[in-house]
Amino acid sequence: MKPFSCILLFLLLSIAGKTQTDKIFIETNNTALVYKIGKDKKVTQVYIGNKLSRSDYKDLNAGQEIYLTAGIDNQFEPAIRAVHNDGNPSLDLQFDHYNQRKEANITYTQIMLKDPAYPFQVTIHFKAYNNENVIKTWTEIRHQEKKPVMLTQYASSLLHFNAGQYWLTQFHGDWAREVQMAEEKLSNGIKNIESKLGTRTNFYQTQTFILSLGKPSSENDGKLIAGTLGWTGNFKYTFEVDQKNGLRVISGINPFASEYYLAPNEVFTTPEFIFTYSATGKGLASRNLHKWVRNNALLDGNAPRMTLLNNWEATHTSFNEQRLTELFAEAQQLGVDLFLLDDGWFGNKYPRNDDKAGLGDWQPDRSKLPNGIAKLVQEASVLGVKFGIWLEPEMVNPKSELYEKHPEWILKLPNRAESYGRNQLVLDLTNPSVQDFVFGIVDDMMTKNPGIAFIKWDCNRSMTNAYSTYLKDRQSHLYINYTKGFYSVMERIRKKYPHLPIMLCAGGGGRTDYKALEYFTEFWPSDNTDALERIFIQWGYSYFFPSNTISAHVTSMGKQSLKFRTDVAMMGKMGYDIRVNNFTEKELEFSKNAVKTYSDISDIIWKGDLYRLISPYDQNRAVLMYVNNSQSRAVLFNYHLNLRKKDSFSKVLLEGLAPSKNYRIREINLLPDTPSALPDNGKIFSGAYLMEVGINIAAGKLQSLTSNIIDITEINR
Structure with missing residues (x-):
């Protein structure tokens, strides 16, 4: 040297x-x-x-x-x-x-x-x-x-x-x-x-x-x-x-x-x-x-999130302007912040009535939405509900105008038959012209409809049979440059729309990584919304991802009670994808109260410290809790899975509380006119007691697929 x-x-x-x-x-x-x-x-x-x-x-x-x-x-x-x-x-x-x-x-x-x-x-x-x-x-x-x-x-x-x-x-x-x-x-x-x-x-x-x-x-x-x-x-x-x-x-x-x-x-x-x-x-x-x-x-990682109602389960791709307006009213009745219009709203020459056509043609379907997206944004706003929309900008159906106009924009092998995933192909984001097109989809949508408050960004196909006409003799750069092209598009979107909430989806949880979270506010963990399955899925994600990133919707999938499904959704970023008009009067009252309860406790769930107390991989139950930074309040979730006769549960030792503080135990999110069966409900204990002796949250006869949410609040004696 x-x-x-x-x-x-x-x-x-x-x-x-x-x-x-x-x-x-x-x-x-x-x-x-x-x-x-x-x-x-x-x-x-x-x-x-x-x-x-x-x-x-x-x-x-x-x-x-x-x-x-x-x-x-x-x-x-x-x-x-x-x-x-x-x-x-x-x-x-x-x-x-x-x-x-x-x-x-x-x-x-x-x-x-x-x-x-x-x-x-x-x-x-x-x-x-x-x-x-x-x-x-x-x-x-x-x-x-x-x-x-x-x-x-x-x-x-x-x-x-x-x-x-x-x-x-x-x-x-x-x-x-x-x-x-x-x-x-x-x-x-x-x-x-x-x-x-x-x-x-x-x-x-x-x-x-x-x-x-x-x-x-x-x-x-x-x-x-x-x-x-x-x-x-x-x-x-x-x-x-x-x-x-x-x-x-x-x-x-x-x-x-x-x-x-x-x-x-x-x-x-x-x-x-x-x-x-x-x-x-x-x-x-x-x-x-x-x-x-x-x-x-995470983009806006400590900012509030909106609770939404999605139309997918209620309508799939079969809807019109009147049906959507009815759903806006259901969203208002439920008390959520936002209505999300999912797949099926676009395409004219090749209307999007199923997954076989329309991807790439991002114009409102005139037969379904004669007054366009602007009318929907306006109608939702009148009811005090914000409006969001589904996009899949990186993909194209062969049955689309985009495919006909720009075959050179599509990743596909020369001299080979096209091979599809979900009846679609991938656009070539290594190509700057394609990057401009994808950015333009979002920019055009937001420019024409500035009231749009949320986007769900989907990606339903893996990149197989991939070849880029743009890269020519540098095909080995394809996988790397595609990802860089995706980031380039997202950088442009975020420069112009820095705080627009966008959910990252990829046929379920096909894209979940820390780099993507710089551009997205949350992700869709899985298309499986069965609440029993979701306990395991959301448990797995919890090792690396905070709860405000994990979208968890109440749906009709699965055979559990509405309360169980709601309690599972509450341990993540809760939303709804369900036919509200099918609720009984009691179910509607419960759900409206659940939205209010979630609003009260969401800050603890989103920003609190997570303690996984009992794993569903170890017992036929799952118990976890979130504790806020000041240790003044915590929320505990208890889920009984498919129980067997041999199952006998001991007390649960809590974690993360201040030993010298006193806390009141109170079960929340109960069905209307249903008192808590927990023997310790309403009692006050020291943090030391709760962490060293614990509480009984399996009182009475154990039942499969039941759940409890417990509010633990500091009490000054």
């Missing part, structure tokens, strides 16, 4: 406040990730875990490389592989310098690595969120060679662990059974969690995981990291246990069919890998991530 560079390095390390000039510290209030700069200029990870004093790190010297390369001496899965202009398929990344600065709650760190033989650099970025104890990391790759360099692997993050044993919790599923939770012990070799679906990427696998270190973790015990990738496209996690029981976790874009030709001076920026470390179980990890999402990722 040149003398000036040595002086610069010394100054940078001094400014960062280092007493150990060979170490780089990535720290939050409770967590530390520590790297060592070796004499060989290699940067190695020497620690990850609870934050220690600086003196405790002085003897940590043995570690693994921060960003393993391919082609020289690494014998394991690399984080990066590049082929240079001369055909050399190797990299040697050595330390050049690092920068670190702190602004309010965030500490920024950049570690620059360079290849000594080629003009090739990798910058590894970290943002440590001190209060939330969350770390975000990503890489930037660039070079100054004369021609493009081919990248075949380009991870966002590589983390090393030496716990000896590892348990991986992953979330998988299918349509209508999303985020089913499974845990397994990792053995020697490689396990991958990945998606190659392009658009509806979470169809089978979700890009979230929990890695327990040393032993399986419970809600309140065990060391672990909970991690996820901020990327609405193909992803891949590689978990490699070596011969010494060391573990490497590589996270990033799935490089399948995605060799990237990086032009000179172009910067390839990977998605962000976001993770939190917990030494006291999964519950703390979830609370860390929920706070981080609300404060730093």
